[in-house]
Amino acid sequence: MKDVDLFLKKLHYFDKKFKLIINQHNNHLKVEYLELCELIDNYSSFITNRDNEKHWNHLQQSIEIKALIENLRNNSSICIQIVEKYRALVLGLENEEITDYFRNIEDCIVKEFGDFHINSQSKILMVGSGAFPLTLLMVAERTGAEVFGIDIDDEAVRLGRHVVNILGRHLSIQIDKKTVGELTVIKQISHIIFSSTVSNKYAILDQLYDVTNKDVLIAMRYGNGLKSLFNYPMQKVDETRWHIVGEIIHPQSVFDVMLYQKIQSHI
Ligand SMILES: C[S@@+](CC[C@H](N)C(=O)[O-])C[C@H]1O[C@@H](n2cnc3c(N)ncnc32)[C@H](O)[C@@H]1O
The missing domain is CATH 3.40.50.150 (Vaccinia Virus protein VP39)
Incomplete structure (x- = not known):
C-alpha cells in the first residue's frame, strides 16, 4: 500500500472513532474517557507529524475527501469539548494525569x-x-x-x-x-x-x-x-x-x- 493510501486509511480510522464517541455521548452511553484521551493524543501527534505533511500535500482533494476533512475537523472539536467536560467533572476527584x-x-x-x-x-x-x-x-x-x-x-x-x-x-x-x-x-x-x-x-x-x-x-x-x-x-x-x-x-x-x-x- 502506498504511503498516501495508508495516510487516508488513518484518516478514516480517526473519523470512525470520533463518530463512535460522539454517538455514545449523545445517547448517554458510557464513554471510555481514558481511551478518548489516548485517541486525542494520537490525533495530536498525527497532526504534528512532519511525514504526514507530505502525505497531506499528495492527497487528491475530491468531494469525498473534502467531506471527510470537514467531518474530522468538526468531530475532533466536539470530542475536545467532551474531554474538557470530563476533565472538569473529575477535577479534585481523581489523580488525573495531564494528557499530551x-x-x-x-x-x-x-x-x-x-x-x-x-x-x-x-x-x-x-x-x-x-x-x-x-x-x-x-x-x-x-x-x-x-x-x-x-x-x-x-x-x-x-x-x-x-x-x-x-x-x-x-x-x-x-x-x-x-x-x-x-x-x-x-x-x-x-x-x-x-x-x-x-x-x-x-x-x-x-x-x-x-x-x-x-x-x-x-x-x-x-x-x-x-x-x-x-x-x-x-x-x-x-x-x-x-x-x-x-x-x-x-x-x-x-x-x-x-x-x-x-x-x-x-x-
Ligand atoms: C473546547 S474549547 C477548546 C479550546 C481550545 N483550547 C482551542 O483553542 O480550540 C472551545 C469552546 O468554544 C466554544 N464555542 C464554539 N463556538 C463559539 C462561539 N461562537 N462563541 C463562543 N464560544 C464558542 C465551545 O462551546 C467550546 O466550549
Whole structure:
C-alpha cells in the first residue's frame, strides 16, 4: 500500500472513532474517557507529524475527501469539548494525569502574544473559553491581568466556573454565556484570544471592529494544511479594518496563532 493510501486509511480510522464517541455521548452511553484521551493524543501527534505533511500535500482533494476533512475537523472539536467536560467533572476527584494534548496547548499559551506582552493592567477576553478554561487560568496566573471568558455552551460555562472556583479562586476570572456585543467591558479589553475550534471566529472578528478600542490586539488561533484537520483555518480579513501584526508558528503544536490589530484611520 502506498504511503498516501495508508495516510487516508488513518484518516478514516480517526473519523470512525470520533463518530463512535460522539454517538455514545449523545445517547448517554458510557464513554471510555481514558481511551478518548489516548485517541486525542494520537490525533495530536498525527497532526504534528512532519511525514504526514507530505502525505497531506499528495492527497487528491475530491468531494469525498473534502467531506471527510470537514467531518474530522468538526468531530475532533466536539470530542475536545467532551474531554474538557470530563476533565472538569473529575477535577479534585481523581489523580488525573495531564494528557499530551493539554500539555501541547499549555506550550502554545505561553507564547500566545509573541512580543506583545500582557501585564497586570491588561484586560483579556477569550472567545470559546471551554469547560476546562486552561488559557484563562494560565494567563491570569502568569500576568495578574483581569481575564474574561465567553462560551455559547451553558454546560461549558457552568463547568468552566466550577474549575475556576477550584483552581483559580485567587484570580480575576469571569466566565459568561454572552456574545462579544453583550459584554459591558468590551471597550476596555486590551487582548482577545480566539479558540481555534470556534467555527465562526472570523465573523466574530468582523463584529469586534465596531465595539472594541483602537489598540485591541487579537490572537487568532487557527490551523492550515494538515492542522486544518483539527482547527478552523485562517481566512482573509477585510484589509481596510484589520491587519496582521505578527504570526506565531508552533511546528510542534496543534495550532498556530495570527495576530491582528485595527488599521488606524487618520481622519
Ligand atoms: C473546547 S474549547 C477548546 C479550546 C481550545 N483550547 C482551542 O483553542 O480550540 C472551545 C469552546 O468554544 C466554544 N464555542 C464554539 N463556538 C463559539 C462561539 N461562537 N462563541 C463562543 N464560544 C464558542 C465551545 O462551546 C467550546 O466550549
